[in-house]
Amino acid sequence: MRVHAKRAGALLGGLMFPAWSQADWTLNMRPGVTGISNDIFSLHMTILWICVAIGVVVFGVMFWSIFAHRKSQGHKASNFHENTVVEILWTIIPFVILVIMAIPATATLINMYDTTESDVNIRITGYQWKWQYQYVDDNFGYFSNLATPPDQISNREDKGEHYLLEVDNPLIVPVGKKIRFLVTSNDVIHSWWVPEFGVKKDAIPGYINETWAKVDEPGIYRGQCTELCGKNHGFMPIVVKAVPQPEYAAWVSDQKAAAEKERELTQKDWTMEELVARGEKVYQTTCAACHQPDGSGSPPAFPALIGSPVATGELAGHIDVVFNGRAGTAMQAFGKQLSEVDLAAVITYERNAWGNNMGDMVTPKQILDYKKQQQ
Amino acid sequence: MSAVADTHTQEHHHGPARGFTRWLLTTNHKDIGTMYLVFSFTMFLLGGSMAMVIRAELFQPGLQIVQPEFFNQMTTMHGLIMVFGAVMPAFVGLANWMIPMMIGAPDMALPRMNNWSFWLLPCAFLILVSTLFMKGGAPNFGWTFYAPLSTTYGPPSTTFFIFAIHIMGISSIMGAINVIATILNLRAPGMTLMKMPLFVWTWLITAFLLIAVMPVLAGVVTMMLMDINFGTSFFDASGGGDPVLFQHVFWFFGHPEVYIMILPAFGAVSHIIPAFSRKPLFGYASMVYAVGAIALLSFVVWAHHMFTVGIPIAGQLFFMYATMLIAVPTGVKVFNWVATMFRGSLSFETPMLFAVAFVILFTIGGFSGLMLAIAPSDFQYHDTYFVVAHFHYVLVPGAIFGIFASAYFWLPKWTGHMYDETLGKTHFWLSFIGMNLAFFPMHFLGLAGMPRRIPDYALQFADFNMVSSIGAFTFGATQLLFLFIVIKCIRGGKEAPAKPWEGAEGLEWTLPSPAPYHTFETPPEVK
Numbered sequence: 001m002r003v004h005a006k007r008a009g010a011l012l013g014g015l016m017f018p019a020w021s022q023a024d025w026t027l028n029m030r031p032g033v034t035g036i037s038n039d040i041f042s043l044h045m046t047i048l049w050i051c052v053a054i055g056v057v058v059f060g061v062m063f064w065s066i067f068a069h070r071k072s073q074g075h076k077a078s079n080f081h082e083n084t085v086v087e088i089l090w091t092i093i094p095f096v097i098l099v100i101m102a103i104p105a106t107a108t109l110i111n112m113y114d115t116t117e118s119d120v121n122i123r124i125t126g127y128q129w130k131w132q133y134q135y136v137d138d139n140f141g142y143f144s145n146l147a148t149p150p151d152q153i154s155n156r157e158d159k160g161e162h163y164l165l166e167v168d169n170p171l172i173v174p175v176g177k178k179i180r181f182l183v184t185s186n187d188v189i190h191s192w193w194v195p196e197f198g199v200k201k202d203a204i205p206g207y208i209n210e211t212w213a214k215v216d217e218p219g220i221y222r223g224q225c226t227e228l229c230g231k232n233h234g235f236m237p238i239v240v241k242a243v244p245q246p247e248y249a250a251w252v253s254d255q256k257a258a259a260e261k262e263r264e265l266t267q268k269d270w271t272m273e274e275l276v277a278r279g280e281k282v283y284q285t286t287c288a289a290c291h292q293p294d295g296s297g298s299p300p301a302f303p304a305l306i307g308s309p310v311a312t313g314e315l316a317g318h319i320d321v322v323f324n325g326r327a328g329t330a331m332q333a334f335g336k337q338l339s340e341v342d343l344a345a346v347i348t349y350e351r352n353a354w355g356n357n358m359g360d361m362v363t364p365k366q367i368l369d370y371k372k373q374q375q
Numbered sequence: 376m377s378a379v380a381d382t383h384t385q386e387h388h389h390g391p392a393r394g395f396t397r398w399l400l401t402t403n404h405k406d407i408g409t410m411y412l413v414f415s416f417t418m419f420l421l422g423g424s425m426a427m428v429i430r431a432e433l434f435q436p437g438l439q440i441v442q443p444e445f446f447n448q449m450t451t452m453h454g455l456i457m458v459f460g461a462v463m464p465a466f467v468g469l470a471n472w473m474i475p476m477m478i479g480a481p482d483m484a485l486p487r488m489n490n491w492s493f494w495l496l497p498c499a500f501l502i503l504v505s506t507l508f509m510k511g512g513a514p515n516f517g518w519t520f521y522a523p524l525s526t527t528y529g530p531p532s533t534t535f536f537i538f539a540i541h542i543m544g545i546s547s548i549m550g551a552i553n554v555i556a557t558i559l560n561l562r563a564p565g566m567t568l569m570k571m572p573l574f575v576w577t578w579l580i581t582a583f584l585l586i587a588v589m590p591v592l593a594g595v596v597t598m599m600l601m602d603i604n605f606g607t608s609f610f611d612a613s614g615g616g617d618p619v620l621f622q623h624v625f626w627f628f629g630h631p632e633v634y635i636m637i638l639p640a641f642g643a644v645s646h647i648i649p650a651f652s653r654k655p656l657f658g659y660a661s662m663v664y665a666v667g668a669i670a671l672l673s674f675v676v677w678a679h680h681m682f683t684v685g686i687p688i689a690g691q692l693f694f695m696y697a698t699m700l701i702a703v704p705t706g707v708k709v710f711n712w713v714a715t716m717f718r719g720s721l722s723f724e725t726p727m728l729f730a731v732a733f734v735i736l737f738t739i740g741g742f743s744g745l746m747l748a749i750a751p752s753d754f755q756y757h758d759t760y761f762v763v764a765h766f767h768y769v770l771v772p773g774a775i776f777g778i779f780a781s782a783y784f785w786l787p788k789w790t791g792h793m794y795d796e797t798l799g800k801t802h803f804w805l806s807f808i809g810m811n812l813a814f815f816p817m818h819f820l821g822l823a824g825m826p827r828r829i830p831d832y833a834l835q836f837a838d839f840n841m842v843s844s845i846g847a848f849t850f851g852a853t854q855l856l857f858l859f860i861v862i863k864c865i866r867g868g869k870e871a872p873a874k875p876w877e878g879a880e881g882l883e884w885t886l887p888s889p890a891p892y893h894t895f896e897t898p899p900e901v902k
Contacts, residue, residue: 026819028822058713062731066731091706101749102696110688200754234830
């Protein structure tokens with residue numbers, strides 16, 4: 001009884017005061033931390049105030065009529081119904097205002113499109129439902145996934161401060177450098193948006209869109225995917241950490257070393273237990289969004305893996321589907337997304353998890369051989 | 376009274392048929408108009424209940440009521456049903472009822488086609504709504520159905536959705552042909568084009584827009600159909616196709632489409648404001664030219680929906696300037712309405728309340744539209760709740776308030792009874808408060824960075840989402856009151872005179888209330 005009462009109380013409290021302490025009543029756009037975002041902010045404010053001024057005049061006249069020219073006050077209607085001078089004036093004046101507004105807008109736009117002379121080049125690839133960041137100058141890259149636990153989303157746990165705006169691996173960029181983003185997609189259209197940078201660019205399969213940012217202040221900046229991209233569209237945030245140049249340089253050399261180490265792992269002799277353990281982690285970050293954490297899938301779009309003809313069929317067929325994807329379906333080609341080790345691990349895991357007791361395994365070396373055959 | 380048929384001698388074969396066949400087989404513009412309006416209101420409630428599901432899920436952060444898959448189906452179906460099922464048929468219904476009576480015609484020019492174009496609509500929407508019960512669910516890719524989300528990644532029901540779009544497109548095109556044929560051929564002697572009532576003018580221009588763009592919509596969904604079922608790659612980059620092509624073609628339809636949903640409301644409001652200001656419309660000719668200018672410009676602004684897809688800067692600048700230009704004719708219309716009210720003799724019955732709210736709130740939607748037109752700023756607004764706020768401000772207090780204003784204005788003519796003025800005003804004020812509470816905070820949410828079409832959101836968006844949901848529930852529940860008011864008005868009430876509004880002008884008010892089944896069998900003379 002008391003438990004029920006407590007639950008009811010908590011539910012009521014939750015309904016009345018939803019995360020009250022963390023919510024804020026923000027009314028306006030924030031200026032941001034790049035030159036472009038500041039330019040956009042001042043354009044936004046200029047246009048807003050022009051609209052307010054026009055609104056005050058137009059609605060002012062209207063409300064004056066509403067109060068002063070009422071029939072109930074005995075006001076008699078005039079009969080005028082045209083006035084050429086007035087009509088020409090209120091066509092020309094708005095036109096002039098528009099021209100005045102277009103000038104700074106054009107200048108800002110030209111600046112936004114100037115992606116030349118960049119210091120750092122980062123390729124951003126949208127996937128359902130995560131981002132891949134590749135540092136094309138330094139030859140390493142990684143995926144960035146939502147880090148909010150599912151229990152917070154389904155309200156079984158209190159929500160954290162950065163609920164839905166937190167990732168496992170943020171994008172790291174140096175401050176004070178011109179960073180060029182090359183934005184594309186692997187499947188459907190996504191859109192990469194960091195409000196504080198004033199950067200929003202659609203990630204479109206078959207296109208590489210360019211945009212840029214020069215971050216003035218170190219800090220952590222958060223954004224989200226802004227183009228509907230399927231069921232987890234609301235769950236693929238963007239987190240960018242801007243750090244001073246020396247820190248950035250140190251981080252880059254660490255990443256390069258780690259990438260090298262990862263490549264060496266392929267040559268190691270793996271046991272089945274090791275592969276299954278690693279495979280479970282890979283599965284949860286890469287596959288679970290569609291095939292579900294327990295392998296049950298959500299048919300018909302995303303088939304179950306429990307007892308599936310692929311996961312319990314011939315090994316070669318399983319490798320082929322994971323490596324090359326299934327044309328015309330949502331199943332992507334993971335051959336280029338995952339390392340040999342992760343591919344071997346996740347395939348081994350799928351063949352031996354949830355009662356799919358196939359008892360066989362595939363090693364990273366075998367995957368590497370398969371990769372060579374494919375080329 | 377020569378305008379009214381001498382029903383005495385012709386009653387035996389000119390009255391409405393009895394029972395269901397009256398509605399199934401009718402070729403009478405008034406019956407068909409009524410069916411369009413009833414259908415539209417049914418769809419309005421259906422699409423509205425989907426909006427209630429959306430707002431209930433967004434009441435609080437976290438997933439409570441529906442899963443993301445179903446949430447996406449709700450946003451998609453809400454948009455499709457409201458655009459194609461509620462707003463467009465409502466205006467066709469108003470056109471059917473009013474255009475023949477306004478131009479002194481006995482009926483629409485093509486009455487049998489009129490019947491067919493109506494009855495296609497319930498068929499199309501039966502197909503569309505049935506997708507909710509199919510394996511894999513209803514379309515879940517947004518009402519803009521961008522490829523490849525809607526092609527390669529779409530649910531199996533997408534093909535049914537395409538078929539439904541084709542059928543409603545055919546219906547719209549036939550409706551438009553009928554309107555044009557009626558207006559150009561059946562005007563009473565003496566009614567020159569520049570003497571036509573503005574509702575007729577705006578519908579004439581709307582009908583041309585419909586004929587121009589509905590085939591484009593049909594083309595784009597046919598290309599989708601080929602991509603999905605016949606192995607083509609129009610929109611599939613891996614087959615040499617182009618996902619951006621989809622957006623160009625879709626918005627070439629989509630932008631004129633938004634004017635299709637607002638121009639007839641402009642026309643209706645241009646009747647209502649002079650009537651309750653007891654003063655002629657200010658600047659009739661400039662109103663006509665402004666509508667024509669808006670319609671022409673609507674064909675060259677489509678890419679302002681696509682500022683973030685990476686079109687070249689020359690294109691970006693062109694579409695920004697062209698879009699900003701639309702503010703000029705739209706401004707002229709607003710100034711004209713205000714000038715009509717200025718030094719009039721105003722009274723505020725329900726149609727006038729809705730019309731004045733239309734002018735004010737549509738102008739607010741126009742302001743946010745102007746802000747969105749500025750391409751650099753659009754990078755921050757695009758696909759956020761700021762856009763959701765913008766188009767709901769032009770569609771709800773624009774199109775929908777325009778429809779309500781028209782309904783209250785002409786209900787006495789249709790039913791022969793006055794509606795209940797107190798209830799009508801209650802409906803207005805609750806709608807007004809609910810609508811602003813629902814949609815105004817969305818501006819703040821968008822500027823704070825909340826993307827649209829998400830089923831769950833970060834905690835800083837919690838407060839305004841809750842306010843918005845409360846407003847939406849208020850607005851939604853209030854619409855049941857409208858149903859009650861209309862039923863009450865049909866069943867009885869104070870008898871309406873031929874011209875219930877002191878300042879109203881036009882041929883429709885020369886007819887008795889309710890308008891007889893057949894009117895203007897002998898055309899009236901217009902001086």
